[in-house]
Amino acid sequence: MFKDDEKTAKLKSLLYSYTYIEDEIEGINEEICNLGEVINSQRDIKTPNLTGMPKGNEISDIVYQNVEKIIVTYGQEVAKLENRLDKAFRKRNLINLLIGVLDPTEKKIIELKYFKKYKIWMIKGSVNYEKTQIYKYHDEAIRKMLEVFNHE
DSSP: OOOOOHHHHHHHHHHHTHHHHHHHHHHHHHHHHHHHHHHHHHHTOOOSOOOSSOOTTOOOHHHHHHHHHHHHHHHHHHHHHHHHHHHHHHHHHHHHHHHTTSOHHHHHHHIIIIISOOOHHHHHHHHOOOHHHHHHHHHHHHHHHHHHHTTO
């Protein structure tokens, strides 16, 4: 098996996280959309003449100021979510780059082990290779990906 140094451990951790990245991207996008709808609904509030006193169905300066604070707060929250989304996309793109350097057999073994969380005996049943061959392909795949990972 491949020796687990710090870079190898980071690479394997990144590979294991792949299945969760797609869920994270979807969840963040949903949160951004929800906050966007709230921001837009708050911006729809009309205040033609602010005098400090409510007039009919218009709103007071205090309410308007509070609405502005809410919009700013939600805007800051959207910025944080967009930052998390950017990080998730970068992780996904890095994994896709790493997987792209593998031959089909290596790729299949890495996908089964890290993305689908298969155990070696399950991989053996899926690809019809002996354990030693699986380890050989796995270690070669890790070596190839580490070459790219160390340059990123």
